[in-house]
Amino acid sequence: MFLKRLECSACGLGHEWSRLQNLCRSCNRPLFAIVDLAAASRTLTRETLRAREKSLWRYREVLPLPPDVEPVSLGEGGTPLLRASRTCGTDDIELWIKDESLNPTQSFKARGMSVAVSMAKYLGATKLAVPSAGNAGGALAAYAARAGMEAHVFMPRDTPRANVVECRELGAHVTLIDGLITDCAAEIARRKANEGWFDMSTLKEPYRVEGKKTLGYELAEQLNWQHRKSSRASDLRSELPDVILYPAGGGTGLIGMWKAFEEMETIGWIGKNRPRMFAVQAAGCAPIVRAFEAGEKSAAEFQDAHTVASGLRVPKAIGDFLMLKILRESNGGAIAVDDQEMIRVAPEVGANEGLFICPEGAACFAALKVLRFAGKIASGERIVIFNTGSGIKYLEAYDRELGQ
Numbered sequence: 366m367f368l369k370r371l372e373c374s375a376c377g378l379g380h381e382w383s384r385l386q387n388l389c390r391s392c393n394r395p396l397f398a399i400v401d402l403a404a405a406s407r408t409l410t411r412e413t414l415r416a417r418e419k420s421l422w423r424y425r426e427v428l429p430l431p432p433d434v435e436p437v438s439l440g441e442g443g444t445p446l447l448r449a450s451r452t453c454g455t456d457d458i459e460l461w462i463k464d465e466s467l468n469p470t471q472s473f474k475a476r477g478m479s480v481a482v483s484m485a486k487y488l489g490a491t492k493l494a495v496p497s498a499g500n501a502g503g504a505l506a507a508y509a510a511r512a513g514m515e516a517h518v519f520m521p522r523d524t525p526r527a528n529v530v531e532c533r534e535l536g537a538h539v540t541l542i543d544g545l546i547t548d549c550a551a552e553i554a555r556r557k558a559n560e561g562w563f564d565m566s567t568l569k570e571p572y573r574v575e576g577k578k579t580l581g582y583e584l585a586e587q588l589n590w591q592h593r594k595s596s597r598a599s600d601l602r603s604e605l606p607d608v609i610l611y612p613a614g615g616g617t618g619l620i621g622m623w624k625a626f627e628e629m630e631t632i633g634w635i636g637k638n639r640p641r642m643f644a645v646q647a648a649g650c651a652p653i654v655r656a657f658e659a660g661e662k663s664a665a666e667f668q669d670a671h672t673v674a675s676g677l678r679v680p681k682a683i684g685d686f687l688m689l690k691i692l693r694e695s696n697g698g699a700i701a702v703d704d705q706e707m708i709r710v711a712p713e714v715g716a717n718e719g720l721f722i723c724p725e726g727a728a729c730f731a732a733l734k735v736l737r738f739a740g741k742i743a744s745g746e747r748i749v750i751f752n753t754g755s756g757i758k759y760l761e762a763y764d765r766e767l768g769q
């Protein structure tokens with residue numbers, strides 16, 4: 366096993382990986398897994414990858430879990446990277462869509478939960494609890510069921526109905542809270558010691574981000590196999606995209622991809638260049654956009670958060686300082702989009718590309734238009750948008766007859 370230790374993302378304090386734990390015991394910030402990359406890359410090579418299974422466990426050497434332990438898996442990862450052809454005036458840019466709706470439980474949350482549930486089980490947890498905007502709850506319910514463990518999911522009462530029903534049908538204990546995801550998290554924090562729950566909140570346990578980092582590995586792998594049409598010298602720089610648009614709530618995917626890029630540079634698979642990372646948020650809940658624009662290092666809690674993109678309704682994220690650092694270091698940015706724009710652009714993508722995307726993914730398409738208009742994306746650039754989940758779970762948002 367190539368996992369060496371856990372390290373605090375803020376103060377750097379080392380922690381043993383071999384016990385169940387949440388945040389840094391000194392400063393209460395997220396812990397990151399430190400992998401022995403020199404050793405891992407002896408067997409994990411671009412050549413060996415070609416012959417491996419499609420699931421994210423093909424990156425086994427850079428993921429936690431001892432090699433002789435069977436992961437809790439439902440076939441997550443290995444999602445298509447599709448070239449968009451007709452959407453958003455894409456004639457002069459190279460637009461790709463990473464379609465995460467093909468994961469088990471129809472969202473990218475499956476990646477984090479497969480790895481985190483595998484580790485929690487291995488380290489002896491039996492009851493798992495999570496606050497969720499919807500999709501994380503469904504994913505935890507599925508992987509806990511697969512692992513023979515209890516799942517306790519806390520969601521805001523107005524979470525899309527499909528998420529609530531899905532969790533129940535997967536055998537989870539579901540509690541609906543009159544409040545936001547932060548109130549759900551507070552309820553778990555209050556009860557977990559008495560109930561014997563292990564807290565699976567994103568970035569409050571160390572391994573969901575490890576699952577999410579496979580988004581970065583997959584991007585590099587999938588783009589590596591493509592050939593650029595143009596032969597400009599700058600095209601030879603890197604196989605990674607020039608720009609990534611990511612719908613950020615807790616920001617775990619963004620933070621995970623950044624970690625993957627650093628790891629891949631250490632392994633020698635990519636150079637120093639990084640994509641410009643953009644966090645896309647909803648205008649009704651945009652703490653990261655506000656903090657980015659104000660030049661802050663962390664984000665204040667966003668009051669009266671509301672948006673149909675329930676995954677973006679995260680008024681306060683524990684990884685805020687990490688997200689802001691990445692957006693600045695990458696020379697990217699943060700951008701907020703109105704709900705009406707998301708709902709308007711989704712059928713455009715649907716009719717042009719054949720994908721029924723979630724409002725969070727739609728927010729990125731709306732953001733692309735704004736960034737293009739503002740001249741922040743140049744013609745000829747390669748852009749990747751993450752469609753983080755399926756539109757099918759958001760019927761209240763998309764169907765006037767069901768919505769209020």
Ligand SMILES: Cc1ncc(COP(=O)(O)O)c(C=O)c1O
Pocket residue numbers: 472474498499500501567612613614615616617618619675676677723725726753754
């Ligand atoms: C569909 C969807 N997109 C994006 C997000 C935000 O993800 P992250 O917490 O990694 O920023 C969520 C989170 O709930 C989600 O369900």
Ligand SMILES: [Zn+2]
Pocket residue numbers: 373374375376377378389390391392393394
């Ligand atoms: Zn610390």
